Amino acid sequence: MTTFTLNGEIRMVDTDPETPVLWVIREQLDLTGTKFGCGMAQCGACTIHVNGRAQRACITPIASLEGASVTTIEGLKGADGSLHSLQQAWIDHQVPQCGYCQSGQLMSAAALLADNPNPSDADIDTAMRGNVCRCGMYGRIRSAIKQVAGASFYDAMEGSQNG
Amino acid sequence: MGKWTRRGVLSAGVLGGTGLVIGIAVRPGNPTETAGHLVAGEGENLLHIYLKIDSENRATAILPHSEMGQGAQTALTQMLAEEMHADWDLMRFEEAPASAEYANMALGRGYLFKGVSFPDVVVPTVDGLMLNLADAIGMQVTGGSMSIRTTGQYFLRAAGASVREMLVKTASKAWGVPEIEIRTAQSMLYHDKSGRSAPYSEFAAAAAEMTPSSTPKLKKTSRFTVMGQSKPRHDIPSKVDGTAMFAMDVKRPGMVYAAVKRTPVAGGTLRRVDDSAARAMKGVIDVVKVGPSSAAGLVGSYSAGDTIAVVADSYWRAEKALAALKLEWNTEGKERVSSESIFEQFDRDITAGIDRANDVTMGDATAAFDSAATVLTADYRVPYLAHTCMEPPNATAEVSADRAEIWVGCQNPLGFRQHLAASLGLDVEQVTLHNYFMGGGFGRKSNADYALQAAMIAREVGRPVQMVYSRAEDIKQDFYRPAVQSRFKAGLDAAGKLVAWQNTYVDKHEPVEAPLIPYAVAAQDIGHVASPTHVPFGAWRSVDHSQHGFFTESFVDEAAHATGRDPYEFRAEMLKDKPRLLAVLNRVAKEADWGRPMEEGRGRGISLQESFGSIVGQVVEVTVSGGKTWVDRVVAVIDAGYAVSPDGTKAQIESGIIYGLSAAMYGEITIEDGAVAQSSFADYDAIRMHDSPAIETHIINSGAEMGGAGEPGTPGVAPALANAIFDATGKRVRTLPVIKADLRNDAEASPAVAALGA
Numbered sequence: 001m002t003t004f005t006l007n008g009e010i011r012m013v014d015t016d017p018e019t020p021v022l023w024v025i026r027e028q029l030d031l032t033g034t035k036f037g038c039g040m041a042q043c044g045a046c047t048i049h050v051n052g053r054a055q056r057a058c059i060t061p062i063a064s065l066e067g068a069s070v071t072t073i074e075g076l077k078g079a080d081g082s083l084h085s086l087q088q089a090w091i092d093h094q095v096p097q098c099g100y101c102q103s104g105q106l107m108s109a110a111a112l113l114a115d116n117p118n119p120s121d122a123d124i125d126t127a128m129r130g131n132v133c134r135c136g137m138y139g140r141i142r143s144a145i146k147q148v149a150g151a152s153f154y155d156a157m158e159g160s161q162n163g
Numbered sequence: 164m165g166k167w168t169r170r171g172v173l174s175a176g177v178l179g180g181t182g183l184v185i186g187i188a189v190r191p192g193n194p195t196e197t198a199g200h201l202v203a204g205e206g207e208n209l210l211h212i213y214l215k216i217d218s219e220n221r222a223t224a225i226l227p228h229s230e231m232g233q234g235a236q237t238a239l240t241q242m243l244a245e246e247m248h249a250d251w252d253l254m255r256f257e258e259a260p261a262s263a264e265y266a267n268m269a270l271g272r273g274y275l276f277k278g279v280s281f282p283d284v285v286v287p288t289v290d291g292l293m294l295n296l297a298d299a300i301g302m303q304v305t306g307g308s309m310s311i312r313t314t315g316q317y318f319l320r321a322a323g324a325s326v327r328e329m330l331v332k333t334a335s336k337a338w339g340v341p342e343i344e345i346r347t348a349q350s351m352l353y354h355d356k357s358g359r360s361a362p363y364s365e366f367a368a369a370a371a372e373m374t375p376s377s378t379p380k381l382k383k384t385s386r387f388t389v390m391g392q393s394k395p396r397h398d399i400p401s402k403v404d405g406t407a408m409f410a411m412d413v414k415r416p417g418m419v420y421a422a423v424k425r426t427p428v429a430g431g432t433l434r435r436v437d438d439s440a441a442r443a444m445k446g447v448i449d450v451v452k453v454g455p456s457s458a459a460g461l462v463g464s465y466s467a468g469d470t471i472a473v474v475a476d477s478y479w480r481a482e483k484a485l486a487a488l489k490l491e492w493n494t495e496g497k498e499r500v501s502s503e504s505i506f507e508q509f510d511r512d513i514t515a516g517i518d519r520a521n522d523v524t525m526g527d528a529t530a531a532f533d534s535a536a537t538v539l540t541a542d543y544r545v546p547y548l549a550h551t552c553m554e555p556p557n558a559t560a561e562v563s564a565d566r567a568e569i570w571v572g573c574q575n576p577l578g579f580r581q582h583l584a585a586s587l588g589l590d591v592e593q594v595t596l597h598n599y600f601m602g603g604g605f606g607r608k609s610n611a612d613y614a615l616q617a618a619m620i621a622r623e624v625g626r627p628v629q630m631v632y633s634r635a636e637d638i639k640q641d642f643y644r645p646a647v648q649s650r651f652k653a654g655l656d657a658a659g660k661l662v663a664w665q666n667t668y669v670d671k672h673e674p675v676e677a678p679l680i681p682y683a684v685a686a687q688d689i690g691h692v693a694s695p696t697h698v699p700f701g702a703w704r705s706v707d708h709s710q711h712g713f714f715t716e717s718f719v720d721e722a723a724h725a726t727g728r729d730p731y732e733f734r735a736e737m738l739k740d741k742p743r744l745l746a747v748l749n750r751v752a753k754e755a756d757w758g759r760p761m762e763e764g765r766g767r768g769i770s771l772q773e774s775f776g777s778i779v780g781q782v783v784e785v786t787v788s789g790g791k792t793w794v795d796r797v798v799a800v801i802d803a804g805y806a807v808s809p810d811g812t813k814a815q816i817e818s819g820i821i822y823g824l825s826a827a828m829y830g831e832i833t834i835e836d837g838a839v840a841q842s843s844f845a846d847y848d849a850i851r852m853h854d855s856p857a858i859e860t861h862i863i864n865s866g867a868e869m870g871g872a873g874e875p876g877t878p879g880v881a882p883a884l885a886n887a888i889f890d891a892t893g894k895r896v897r898t899l900p901v902i903k904a905d906l907r908n909d910a911e912a913s914p915a916v917a918a919l920g921a
Contacts, residue, residue, distance in 0.1 A: 016479070016480070020479060023477055030414065033406065036411065036631065038844055039482075040844075087404060091399055094395060096396075097233065097234065097818055098231055098232030098601060098604075099402030099407050100554045100603060101602075102402050102403060125852055125853035128853075133553070133821075134553050135232045135822075136819075136821020137817070139858055140814075142852070
């Protein structure tokens with residue numbers, strides 16, 4: 001049995017301890033916004049926040065999350081349902097095409113800005129290079145991140161957004 | 164029910180021929196009797212097979228194309244809204260269902276001959292001439308960059324215009340005023356003289372009783388207010404909060420999960436399986452063998468060998484148990500085939516030239532080469548490529564003795580449904596297909612193999628099954644952009660003018676014009692030889708253009724440099740009678756500031772490519788240092804005739820460029836012991852944030868026939884890149900990917916420096 005906080009709610013899961021949390025949240029907890037892309041932490045489609053840090057859900061054993069605070073794309077919005085400033089920037093820049101990688105892209109970007117509200121291009125390169133977008137929307141992702149950079153503070157650990 | 168005849172097709176104005184669609188007379192039927200119950204809900208009136216209006220005056224476009232990221236659905240809706248004089252804020256869209264009644268209509272019943280069913284032959288053999296024909300009549304195929312230029316241009320605009328006409332007619336009758344006095348705007352009808360007005364919805368029910376006009380009056384381009392605007396895509400909000408539904412997000416009651424492995428050597432069979440360890444593992448429900456399948460794809464046909472599947476109560480457990488299977492495969496005599504042996508075969512077959520088929524014979528090539536002042540030759544090669552859609556192939560299926568239901572993301576819902584029915588021994592009407600957003604398609608999701616696997620497994624276990632490919636399986640069980648070799652010979656006269664062009668390559672698919680050059684070269688001899696391999700072929704974004712764009716636009720560059728000519732001016736001189744191409748070339752050179760001095764170690768290259776009815780020019784700028792290539796900037800110009808959604812067009816060009824650049828820089832599938840050697844993003848990588856260039860896209864609205872946008876950005880980036888590398892280093896990359904080329908300069912390659920670097 002693993003007990004952890006998921007998008008602000010305490011959840012208890014009983015499954016094989018080595019099961020990646022990706023499959024637990026998708027199959028057992030019905031949160032399908034986090035995507036399976038490679039299963040080997042090579043593409044970033046499954047990126048979630050664990051205690052505020054971007055982490056690949058496909059290689060994170062559920063047992064390692066005992067007591068942890070986990071945020072998925074479903075928890076990125078504010079408590080009042082308002083979009084995270086990055087989500088709005090993604091719409092403003094018309095970032096998604098197929099959209100499959102975008103949950104992971106957004107979670108990586110949100111963790112970056114929580115840590116470093118005003119990232120340089122090199123910081124963006126480093127934080128985002130683990131996220132593949134086969135539709136190739138890197139330029140738009142970079143523009144969207146820059147639009148938000150410095151303009152807001154997001155506490156990934158709390159899963160909430162402050163002005 | 165009437166029969167479809169070739170004469171019927173022709174009399175409807177569709178000319179298949181060699182691939183050109185020359186005009187279509189639109190003959191819409193009254194759709195409400197057959198389709199109303201399928202697509203129209205409470206309070207909604209179906210006025211046209213492609214349009215319904217609800218009581219709140221909201222209009223919904225019903226679109227026979229799938230969404231794989233290209234955003235065509237929003238642009239198609241713009242085309243309909245434009246002609247309908249609709250309020251954009253009241254427009255919605257949905258994908259047409261892949262069901263018998265609707266399918267028949269979407270395939271032409273509504274448009275061409277009311278009550279006539281579409282010929283079965285077209286559905287499973289969507290290739291060659293039939294591809295063009297089927298696309299032209301708005302079949303549910305998404306590919307060939309066709310949505311806007313066929314469905315949108317020929318059908319949706321007409322649909323919008325005819326609906327507007329019906330609403331005007333109905334209002335005219337109700338108000339007792341002449342039609343000519345009624346004005347329409349923003350989904351409203353106005354009679355200014357009497358001051359009367361009404362929303363479209365007020366007359367929707369009455370208009371739905373009418374038969375849409377076959378010759379509605381369309382707007383002139385100069386009067387467009389919705390087309391030509393960058394409207395935000397309707398699907399994007401759901402793609403930033405995790406609510407967008409992909410096929411893998413489907414969950415059915417009692418659903419179990421399947422992990423699969425297909426024969427590593429394409430077309431092989433399973434010799435022996437020891438599943439005792441796997442069956443004993445926690446959660447494992449069954450181990451199932453699925454036999455080979457074959458069907459027609461969008462371009463050509465495919466066949467796939469045996470599959471072994473582990474079904475378990477979670478995907479993780481299924482994957483773990485799959486790894487515990489002990490498998491022996493028959494390699495069908497292909498165990499000695501490798502990429503090296505395949506390229507040796509290509510080289511041999513090109514040299515032998517047996518049964519060479521000609522694409523172009525123009526002038527006297529032999530004489531032109533004899534009298535040429537300079538002759539140069541080169542061989543170019545590209546490797547196999549996988550698609551690696553972000554969403555690995557997957558499908559969810561429920562199959563019983565007399566019905567099947569499937570949840571899938573695919574580029575050809577009707578074709579998939581047909582293949583499923585045939586493979587399961589069911590009638591088409593017994594198969595229901597739910598199509599979802601695709602997490603990338605790029606051609607991969609036009610082959611139904613993955614849907615068939617899921618259905619076969621579900622039938623075996625008698626429960627709803629969600630089958631998901633691992634990334635390794637995705638890469639190893641793809642249908643590949645073929646490896647190709649292309650041999651060139653060029654002749655230049657004393658003035659440096661290109662006078663002779665000879666080219667022989669292997670493995671021809673589509674589009675047939677892909678290896679042709681647009682330049683005025685008097686003597687041309689272009690042809691191909693067959694050199695078949697066992698590696699399965701598939702349509703890969705821009706299909707044959709993806710390799711021939713690299714070959715021809717690189718070799719033209721070589722010809723320019725051979726006599727010290729500027730590669731831009733060299734091309735421009737040969738395009739004097741092609742003003743549209745020349746305009747694109749000139750514009751891209753201007754936007755990229757061609758000729759601007761560049762620092763040591765930097766270079767720029769140009770390319771020009773016409774494909775899928777659009778013309779794209781590209782200038783790539785690179786920095787090459789320590790043998791490593793950095794793509795700094797790409798400037799692109801597209802003339803697609805008219806850009807319906809300019810930002811959408813730009814997004815497609817950006818996407819096509821990155822897709823082509825990933826392949827040019829890193830993409831290589833190799834064959835070892837008859838099987839694909841790669842298995843992950845570690846050995847089949849893509850461009851990522853840190854190595855993605857700045858891309859600037861410029862649009863020319865020339866007013867020419869509309870072209871596509873999804874594919875035309877891809878072919879030109881590899882040659883512009885290779886040409887830029889030559890400009891920077893003096894080294895010509897004739898074999899992709901770039902990462903395998905030794906681009907170190909003499910100092911960097913010297914043993915002392917190399918040792919320092921190591």
